[in-house]
Amino acid sequence: MPPKKRHQKRQAAANRRKTPKTKSTTSTVSKRNPPKAEVAHPRGKATGAKRALEEDHANRLPSKRARTTLVRKRGRPASRPAIPPTINHPPTEVLAIIAFGNGESGELGLGPNVTESTQPRINPYLDPRDPSAFHVDQFSCGGMHTVALTVTNQIITWGVNDKSALGRETDWNGGLRDIEEDSSDSDGDLNPYESTPAPVPEKYFPSGTRFVQVAAGDSCSFALTDTGLVYGWGTFRDSKGEDRFSLDANGVVVEIQRKPACISGLEKITQIACGANHALALDATGNIWAWGASEQNQLGRRVLPRRYLESFKPSRVGVCRNNAKFIASGEYHSFAIDRKDNVWAWGLNSFGEAGDAKGAGGNSILVPYPTKVRDLCGENIIHLDGGAHHSVALTADGRCLAWGRMDCGQLGIDFTSEQLEDISLIRYDGRNEARICLRPTEVPNVGHVVYACCGTDHTIFIDKGGKAYVTGFGSQGQLGFGSYDDVQIAQPLQSGETEGRTLTGAGAGGQFSLVAALVK
Template sequence: MKKLTSKLLTGLLTAGLALNILGSGVAHAEYSEEIAMNMGKASAGASHSLIIDADGNVWAWGSTSNGALGVGGTGREKYKLPTKIEDFTDVRAVSAANVSSIALKNDGTVWAWGVNIGDGKRYSESDVPVQVKGLENVIAVSAGNSHNMVLKEDGTVWAWGSNKVGNVGNGTKKDAYAPVQVSKLSDVKAIATGFQHSLALKNDGTVWAWGGNRNGQLGNGFNEDKTTPVRVVGLEDVVSIAAGDYHSVALKSDGTVWTWGSNGYGELGNGRPGLGENESGDLNKPTQVPNLDHVDAIAETNGFWTTVLKDDGTVWGWGRNYEELIFGDTRGKITTPHQIPEINDAVAVSSGTQHSLVMKNDGTVWAWGNNYGNKLLGNEDIEHKSGPVEVFFE
C-alpha cells in the first residue's frame, strides 16, 4: 500500500498555488480557470469516489453497484482503495452522483458509466466508460442522481435523464435518454446538477434554474416546478454555483455565499432550521450565509449539506451531520458554518451523500465521513471517521 502523494497529483500544484494567491488577504472570488480545474479533479458520489491524477488517469473506489466505478463489474464488490480505470486517460474533469459517473476528456468528448449513460436507450448502464454520442466541444460536466448535464464551449447546455419535474430543461416532462439542449439558455459559463433541479451561471453573473421547486430550490420566489430556465432573483456578480439534493448555493465575487431551498438540516447555513417562510425553514429566494466571507469555491454537493473552500485553504461546512460529515462527533444538524478540522491547505473539495474528499496543495487526497463498509474513505484501516484521513492507493 502506498500513499497518494504529490508525485501522483503534481499537476495540481500550479493551479493550487494560483488559488491561494488569488484569495490572499482579500475578500474576493473572481472567476478563475485554475480554481474550476481543481474542483473538477475530485468527486464524491453516494457510495463511490473519483479522482484524476496528473497524467489524466481516473482512479475510483467504493461500490461497483450498476458499474458506477467504471472498473468492470456491476455487483456488490467493494473497492476499499483507489483503483485505476484501465485504458481511460486524458481526462480533465469527473463528476459522480448516486450510481452514475461522467467524465470530460481534453478533446471535449464526454464519457459515462454506471446508469444513465445517454445512449438513447430507456434502461442503460455500463461498467466501463463509454462515449456519449453527439457531444463535442464540451467544457464542463455535472452528474445528478437522476439526470446529467454538460456545458459546451458555445455557452449552450445539454442534459439527459429523468425529466419528471422538468429537470432536463427542454420544456417537457418527458424523460430524455440521449442529450437534448436546454431551452432558452445561452452564454453560460458554469453548471450544477441537483437531485431533481439544475442551475446555470451566465457570463453576466446571473443564475438560472429549472426543474423541481417544492422546496424553493429554483430561487425565483415561488415553489412551482419549471421545465425551462427561470432567473434566480436578487443575485448578481456570481462566480460559482452548486446544487444539493433540494437546495442551491452561489458564490459572489466579493467572497460571500448565498443559499436557498430546503433547510430541513440547516443546509442554508443561516442558523434557523424550522424557521423562515414556512414550517420547514425553506427559503425560495437567496439569502446570504451570515459570518462567512473570503470564500474562493463551493463544493459539488450530493446531499443535505454545504461545503466551501476559503482563500486560506481551510474548508467549512454545515447541514446534515448524522454521518459526522462536518464537525467532530456532533451528530444532528449543523446550522452555521463550522471549520473542518485538520485542513488548512486545500485546493479542491467535493461533498458526497455521506462523505467528503479534499485535495491538498501537496497533492495528497483526504476523506472523512461514513466509511460505509470500509469503502468510501479510501483507507481500509477504519470504519468511520469524523475528521480527515489520508486516502491510499494500491
C-alpha cells in the same frame, strides 16, 4: 404609282415618325417587371429612351446571377449566421481516475466483473499511460453514474442508465443466470455497457461542438460548450416519483430525454452545476439560471402548483443580477457567490445545510429565496459544495469550513468540549446526541485545502500537497479505507494506488467515490 397608294404610304410613314422607337422596348420590360412611374429628366426624351434600353439589357441578364444575393426587407444583403465566439476554454491536464466504494450497478466504471472496491483502484479504461484508453480531464459524479470529459473532446459516461442518464444506448440481453448456479460467483453480472466507460455518440451534437465542462445529478447529465450552450439528457424526478425533464416547443412535457438536446433559453453560459434533481447555470453577464424539481425551493423561487411545469424551463434566479461569479449545489440546496464575495444560499435547510441556523431542525426547513449566509460573507470564499444535508466551503487562504448534519461524521471535525457545549453552534436530537452543526466551522486537521466535494453523506478533501482526506458515512466502502465503518474525523487516504501520486480533485456519489491524480 396610283395617287391613292402614294397617299397611304406617306400616311404610314408619318405615323411611324409620331410613335417613339422605345415603345416596343418599354412593352418588353413591362412583361418582366411591373410598370414604374416616369420621372422627368433634364435631358429630355432621348435620355429616357437610352435608360429604357439599359434597363431592358439588365433584365435580360441570366436569372442565376439575380438569385445569388439574398436581400433583406431593408434592402441590405443577407449574411450567414455568425459563429458564436468562444467564451469558455476546456481543461487540458490529463488525469488518472481512481475509484472506490460500491459498484453493484456499475458506478465504479471498472467493468462488468467488479461490483465493489473498498480500497482505491485505478480505472484501467481511463489510464493515461494506455494510448487506447480514454484520457479524462474533467468529471462529475451523480447519484449513481459519472460523466467525464476527455482531452479529445469526447463525453464518457458509466453507471446506472435506467433514466437515460448516460446519454447512450446500453440495452443488454445478458445477465440472466441459472437459479442453481453458484450465486457467489459474480463475474460478469453487470451490464458491460453501463459498467464500462463509453462515449456519448458524437452524432447527437452539431459538427464542431467543443465541450469544456460536464455536470451530473441523480438521473440527469449536462455538458457546457466553449460558446456557452448547454446540452442535457436524462430526467429530473420530483418528490412524487414522477419524471420530467423539459417542455418541448409546443409545451408538451418531455419525461425522459433519451438523447442529448440543447437546453432552450440558455446562452453565453460559463459554468453549470447539478443538484439531485435540479440544475444551475451561470452566464457571462453574472446572472444565474435554474430549472428542474422545485419542491424544496432549490430553484430560488416559489413555484405555484398551477405553474409547476414551468419550473422545467430555465428561469433567472432573482439574486446577484449581473453580479454572480460562482455557483454550486447540494442535493436539494443551492449556492452562489457574488462579485462582492457575499455567499448566498437557498433550498432545503432541515439540517442547516443552506446556512440558516434559525430554521435548522425545526419546522422552517426551507430557505425559500436566496439569502446571505452571514457567517461566510467577507471570508473570501472561492468554492462550495453540498451533500444531502451538509455543506463545505473553501477560502482563498486554504481553510475549509463545514456545517450541517454531523451525526455520521459528514463534517470530519474533531469538535472540542467547548464547542459541543455551545448551543449556538451544536444542536442535539431527542437522544441528546450532537446532530447539527449550525454555523460554518473550520475543519482543523486537513491542512491547506485546495478542493473539497460532498457525497450524499461523506466528504473528500484534497490538500495543497496532493493528499486526500476522507470522512463520513462508510457502509458501502465509499471512504476507501478497506472497511464499512463510518469515520467521524477526516483521515488521510492511504493505499498503493494513491501512494506517490499528486491528487488534484475528487467526486462523490451516494455510495461511491472518485479521486483524480496527475500523470506520474
